[in-house]
Amino acid sequence: MILDLTPVVNFEGKKMDLDVQLDFKNAEDTGLKFLKPVSLKGTLLNIGGSLELSASIVALLEFDCDRCCESLSEEFEGEFTEILRKEDIGADDKNPDAIYYQGNSLDLDDIVLNNIILQLPSKHLCREDCKGLCPTCGKNLNLGECDCESTPTDPRFDVLDSLLGD
Numbered sequence: 001m002i003l004d005l006t007p008v009v010n011f012e013g014k015k016m017d018l019d020v021q022l023d024f025k026n027a028e029d030t031g032l033k034f035l036k037p038v039s040l041k042g043t044l045l046n047i048g049g050s051l052e053l054s055a056s057i058v059a060l061l062e063f064d065c066d067r068c069c070e071s072l073s074e075e076f077e078g079e080f081t082e083i084l085r086k087e088d089i090g091a092d093d094k095n096p097d098a099i100y101y102q103g104n105s106l107d108l109d110d111i112v113l114n115n116i117i118l119q120l121p122s123k124h125l126c127r128e129d130c131k132g133l134c135p136t137c138g139k140n141l142n143l144g145e146c147d148c149e150s151t152p153t154d155p156r157f158d159v160l161d162s163l164l165g166d
Contacts, residue, residue: 003106008046009086016044018055022112030113033062035073040112050098051084057112063124067132068140074124080115 001022008014021037042055059076087100099111131141139146153161 001108003044003108004104005044005051005101005106006104008044008051009104012046012048014046018042018044020108022109024059024109024113027113030117032116035060035062038112038116040108049085052081053084053111054081055079055112057116059116061120065126065130066123067125067130068142069133070126070140070142072124072126076116076120078115078119080119082111082115 001020003018008016019041021039023037024032024034027034036059038057038059040055040057042053045052045054056077056079060073061076062071062073064070065072083095083098084106085095085098085100087102126142133139134141134146134148136148137146
C-alpha cells in the first residue's frame, strides 16, 4: 500500500492517524502465509525534518508445527516505531537506522512485513506438549503410539551388543 505523505511532510508537528488493512496474500516468497489482511493502527508525526511512524499490527498467520508438521494458525500482535527521512541523493551522512523515501509517498508493505518477520517467534508449536514425530517411522505421536522399538541404542555399541547375543 502506497501511503501519501503530503498532509504531514512539510508541516512540522503535524500528525496523521493511520487505520488501514494491508493484504499480503502474495507474500509466499517470505515463507509466511497470511490468513487475513493485516490490521495496522498508528500515527505518522512530523518531527522536524523526519517522520516518525508508530504503529501496532495484528495478523493471522499459518505455520507448520516445528515438531509434528501439522498446520496451525497463530495470531500475531506487534508494535514498532520507524524513523522516515526524505532521501537526499547528495548526502553522505545517511542514518542506518532510518528508512528513506522519495517524493511524497511511502510503501508501507515492506516496512510492515519486515517488522512482522523480525518480531515473530522462532518456534511454532501446535500445543506446548506436542510429542512430534517418531524418528523411525514418522508417525505423529500426538495421534497415538507407534509400533517401533522404543529402546534407543547407540550405534557405537552395536559390536558389543552382538557379542552379548541380543
